[in-house]
Amino acid sequence: xxxxxxxxxxxxxxxxxxxxxxxxxxxxxxxxxxxxxxxxxxxxxxxxxxxxxxxxxxxxxxxxxxxxxxxxxxxxxxxxxxxxxxxxxxxxxxxxxxxxxxxxxxxxxxxxxxxxxxxxxxxxxxxxxxxxxxxxxxxxxxxxxxxxxxxxxxxxxxxxxxxxxxxxxxxxxxxxxxxxxxxxxxxxxxxxxxxxxxxxxxxxxxxxxxxxxxxxxxxxxxxxxxxxxxxxxxxxxxxxxxxxxxxxxxxxxxxxxxxxxxxxxxxxxxxxxxxxxxxxxxxxxxxxxxxxxxxxxxxxxxxxxxxxxxxxxxxxxxxxxxxxxxxxxxxxxxxxxxxxxxxxxxxxxxxxxxxxxxxxxxxxxxxxxxxxxxxxxxxxxxxxxxxxxxxxxxxxxxxxxxxxxxxxxxxxxxxxxxxxxxxxxxxxxxxxxxxxxxxxxx
Amino acid sequence: xxxxxxxxxxxxxxxxxxxxxxxxxxxxxxxxxxxxxxxxxxxxxxxxxxxxxxxxxxxxxxxxxxxxxxxxxxxxxxxxxxxxxxxxxxxxxxxxxxxxxxxxxxxxxxxxxxxxxxxxxxxxxxxxxxxxxxxxxxxxxxxxxxxxxxxxxxxxxxxxxxxxxxxxxxxxxxxxxxxxxxxxxxxxxxxxxxxxxxxxxxxxxxxxxxxxxxxxxxxxxxxxxxxxxxxxxxxxxxxxxxxxxxxxxxxxxxxxxxxxxxxxxxxxxxxxxxxxxxxxxxxxxxxxxxxxxxxxxxxxxxxxxxxxxxxxxxxxxxxxxxxxxxxxxxxxxxxxxxxxxxxxxxxxxxxxxxxxxxxxxxxxxxxxxxxxxxxxxxxxxxxxxxxxxxxxxxxxxxxxxxxxxxxxxxxxxxxxxxxxxxxxxxxxxxxxxxxxxxxxxxxxxxxxxxxxxxxxxxxxx
Numbered sequence: 001x002x003x004x005x006x007x008x009x010x011x012x013x014x015x016x017x018x019x020x021x022x023x024x025x026x027x028x029x030x031x032x033x034x035x036x037x038x039x040x041x042x043x044x045x046x047x048x049x050x051x052x053x054x055x056x057x058x059x060x061x062x063x064x065x066x067x068x069x070x071x072x073x074x075x076x077x078x079x080x081x082x083x084x085x086x087x088x089x090x091x092x093x094x095x096x097x098x099x100x101x102x103x104x105x106x107x108x109x110x111x112x113x114x115x116x117x118x119x120x121x122x123x124x125x126x127x128x129x130x131x132x133x134x135x136x137x138x139x140x141x142x143x144x145x146x147x148x149x150x151x152x153x154x155x156x157x158x159x160x161x162x163x164x165x166x167x168x169x170x171x172x173x174x175x176x177x178x179x180x181x182x183x184x185x186x187x188x189x190x191x192x193x194x195x196x197x198x199x200x201x202x203x204x205x206x207x208x209x210x211x212x213x214x215x216x217x218x219x220x221x222x223x224x225x226x227x228x229x230x231x232x233x234x235x236x237x238x239x240x241x242x243x244x245x246x247x248x249x250x251x252x253x254x255x256x257x258x259x260x261x262x263x264x265x266x267x268x269x270x271x272x273x274x275x276x277x278x279x280x281x282x283x284x285x286x287x288x289x290x291x292x293x294x295x296x297x298x299x300x301x302x303x304x305x306x307x308x309x310x311x312x313x314x315x316x317x318x319x320x321x322x323x324x325x326x327x328x329x330x331x332x333x334x335x336x337x338x339x340x341x342x343x344x345x346x347x348x349x350x351x352x353x354x355x356x357x358x359x360x361x362x363x364x365x366x367x368x369x370x371x372x373x374x375x376x377x378x379x380x381x382x383x384x385x386x387x388x389x390x391x392x393x394x395x396x397x398x399x400x401x402x403x404x405x406x407x408x409x410x411x412x413x414x415x416x417x418x419x420x421x422x423x424x425x426x427x428x429x430x431x432x433x434x435x436x437x438x439x440x441x442x
Numbered sequence: 443x444x445x446x447x448x449x450x451x452x453x454x455x456x457x458x459x460x461x462x463x464x465x466x467x468x469x470x471x472x473x474x475x476x477x478x479x480x481x482x483x484x485x486x487x488x489x490x491x492x493x494x495x496x497x498x499x500x501x502x503x504x505x506x507x508x509x510x511x512x513x514x515x516x517x518x519x520x521x522x523x524x525x526x527x528x529x530x531x532x533x534x535x536x537x538x539x540x541x542x543x544x545x546x547x548x549x550x551x552x553x554x555x556x557x558x559x560x561x562x563x564x565x566x567x568x569x570x571x572x573x574x575x576x577x578x579x580x581x582x583x584x585x586x587x588x589x590x591x592x593x594x595x596x597x598x599x600x601x602x603x604x605x606x607x608x609x610x611x612x613x614x615x616x617x618x619x620x621x622x623x624x625x626x627x628x629x630x631x632x633x634x635x636x637x638x639x640x641x642x643x644x645x646x647x648x649x650x651x652x653x654x655x656x657x658x659x660x661x662x663x664x665x666x667x668x669x670x671x672x673x674x675x676x677x678x679x680x681x682x683x684x685x686x687x688x689x690x691x692x693x694x695x696x697x698x699x700x701x702x703x704x705x706x707x708x709x710x711x712x713x714x715x716x717x718x719x720x721x722x723x724x725x726x727x728x729x730x731x732x733x734x735x736x737x738x739x740x741x742x743x744x745x746x747x748x749x750x751x752x753x754x755x756x757x758x759x760x761x762x763x764x765x766x767x768x769x770x771x772x773x774x775x776x777x778x779x780x781x782x783x784x785x786x787x788x789x790x791x792x793x794x795x796x797x798x799x800x801x802x803x804x805x806x807x808x809x810x811x812x813x814x815x816x817x818x819x820x821x822x823x824x825x826x827x828x829x830x831x832x833x834x835x836x837x838x839x840x841x842x843x844x845x846x847x848x849x850x851x852x853x854x855x856x857x858x859x860x861x862x863x864x865x866x867x868x869x870x871x872x873x874x875x876x877x878x879x880x881x882x883x884x885x886x887x888x889x890x891x892x893x894x895x896x897x898x899x900x901x902x903x
Binding site: 041045046047048049050051052053080082084086089090091092141275277278279282283284285 | 755
């Protein structure tokens with residue numbers, strides 16, 4: 001008896017949010033700009049134009065590579081990857097082939113119970129292409145996006161279900177946002193996923209050896225959200241499993257995900273696979289990073305979200321789920337730790353609760369958040385005498401409602417809670433007020 | 443004074459003393475172009491430059507520019523019909539530096555299409571003819587710029603070399619050509635041929651003019667990542683240093699050299715010895731190995747560099763590529779194809795490293811290397827087309843230095859029995875352009891280049 005075992009590897013592209021493009025000084029912020037308004041001889045690939053690498057983009061790629069646990073060799077170079085496509089003005093893309101910026105990384109995801117690690121094969125920097133716009137039977141080309149820095153992250157085939165892929169992508173997005181190098185918004189195309197999916201049949205009770213791969217794999221493109229990523233993978237696994245059960249081998253091909261039908265459709269088969277004719281980019285000297293430069297970048301890395309969550313659990317005894325949620329956005333985590341430092345470690349879980357339950361607006365100016373948080377704690381110490389008086393006053397003034405409540409109308413209590421809260425000018429906890437009212441009325 | 447034969451320095455004086463105006467100068471050369479260009483086919487585009495009122499060293503002086511340099515608002519074709527209607531929206535760095543120095547673009551000169559050739563015959567606009575003998579080619583690929591300088595259809599010119607494209611035509615047209623160290627002069631805006639080899643450089647009739655032009659165009663360019671950081675010396679001062687050189691000569695560079703050229707080589711050696719320089723035998727990796735290395739590297743880079751002409755932009759289809767470009771694209775594509783890269787491109791790069799080490803070793807013993815600029819003098823039209831790799835073989839004495847990225851100069855040293863110019867080249871260590879100008883200047887002071895350039899200008903009244 002055999003069982004199907006999904007084998008999935010990921011290729012993820014992330015557009016960096018540098019000011020200028022990868023190889024020229026044009027603005028990299030092309031979103032919503034008039035077509036071909038952010039262009040120059042370099043990103044148009046005009047005769048004679050030469051690329052000059054963007055140092056910030058290279059440095060940010062190093063940051064990403066280091067954050068993903070990669071080794072960053074001291075030497076790295078650019079290569080030309082050739083293919084013809086109308087959105088590629090030079091006929092080649094400047095990318096990296098055999099000496100990428102980062103290699104052999106590792107990213108862990110955790111739900112507080114189970115910790116999973118996924119290996120990163122490589123992280124490299126390249127340039128984005130232009131964009132084709134199909135309009136009324138015509139195809140137009142917008143080169144605003146041409147040469148915007150693009151980081152490619154390739155994982156090993158360490159994924160075996162779509163849920164892990166989704167969680168990994170979410171983790172990756174959070175890491176990259178913590179590094180503050182990209183928006184990593186899948187809907188806007190800042191982050192793009194191309195999973196390679198295949199299915200292997202294993203004997204019952206047999207574990208995958210990590211080395212045996214099916215004879216084919218299917219790459220899926222055009223995935224514009226985490227949800228679609230999961231859907232596309234699930235669709236593909238089902239499609240491939242059905243074929244395999246009928247004794248057929250799925251075709252090695254590239255398929256596109258259709259958001260309307262939630263299905264994948266064949267785009268390109270192996271026969272027209274490219275020979276990219278990679279060779280070292282002669283226009284850009286080999287990059288040699290000094291040890292101290294790489295170390296300096298490493299030192300400057302912020303604490304990453306999941307390690308930070310784990311630290312908060314260990315140091316403050318926080319519930320993992322709360323620590324996880326708080327660390328998803330760096331500024332929230334920073335704010336949280338600041339509040340804990342200010343208000344005391346003994347309040348750490350309660351501060352976390354208030355943040356997680358959105359009792360305070362974490363996007364408000366820091367002073368406002370601090371006073372809101374202090375108010376939340378202050379009300380715990382609300383004068384019981386004042387509360388008692390407010391309860392008595394409200395009940396006296398709303399005799400009919402009190403009668404309703406006593407006749408079993410639960411909503412009536414909510415009204416009274418509101419009234420008491422009002423009299424307390426917000427300086428009371430709703431739960432405390434409810435308890436006080438019940439005590440008074442029952 | 444014969445304005446045609448005037449040097450840049452002389453023109454400077456004439457302009458500064460208001461003996462002539464810039465527009466008169468431009469008109470003077472335009473008249474010469476109108477007279478001689480129909481026959482010689484030196485210029486593809488003749489410009490109508492607005493005379494600049496600048497104060498730079500070249501203020502108001504027109505120059506001939508090889509047509510692979512992007513010139514803002516001026517048609518730039520690289521002699522390829524595929525770019526027939528391409529008007530560059532930007533200036534190459536060399537051009538913007540010349541303009542900052544006050545220079546004007548007199549016109550754009552003919553070349554082998556895409557710089558693919560050593561004769562200017564592969565131009566899609568017909569060959570340039572050698573002004574010394576119009577049944578012969580001027581050499582290439584910068585044939586138009588060399589011929590313009592020789593026949594005084596411009597006071598001086600700018601060309602580019604991948605392997606021999608400056609030295610070759612300089613030699614065959616009897617002028618001076620400087621091929622700088624790779625990276626000394628920015629490639630930004632030069633339509634790429636072999637990106638790891640291309641070097642812009644000047645053509646002139648005096649060493650001083652070459653020194654002046656090099657001074658202006660050399661130096662680090664933020665738009666060219668491969669341009670060198672090394673400080674640019676004062677080339678005019680370098681030129682006048684009167685150093686006594688130890689000059690290396692390698693038997694490997696004299697194999698198969700035409701008898702007249704060989705005789706001239708010995709004669710030049712004697713002249714230089716008389717001037718106090720010493721010669722030393724050296725041994726270099728035979729230049730024939732450079733043919734394979736050069737061909738593989740250059741074709742690979744060509745196939746890549748030409749992929750941008752994909753039929754979508756520039757208004758021409760890919761069928762507008764002519765035979766030589768197609769041959770190079772095919773060969774380059776093949777050598778870069780999956781499974782062949784290691785055997786060809788990678789191996790060629792390894793041999794390139796050996797060649798570099800070989801030159802480094804030799805330059806520990808000698809200051810300069812002297813060799814003929816090409817094994818023969820100007821060939822008849824049509825000779826090149828008979829053999830597909832003839833250009834490479836003709837360029838065999840240029841390729842080793844080009845592959846290594848070394849600087850070199852070609853100077854006129856005599857005429858052969860057909861009254862055709864012979865050139866000698868000197869190669870120097872990296873960034874030693876100053877030494878090359880020095881030896882050239884010493885030779886010029888001593889011999890006046892045997893009056894070669896004057897002889898020709900007199901024929902083109």
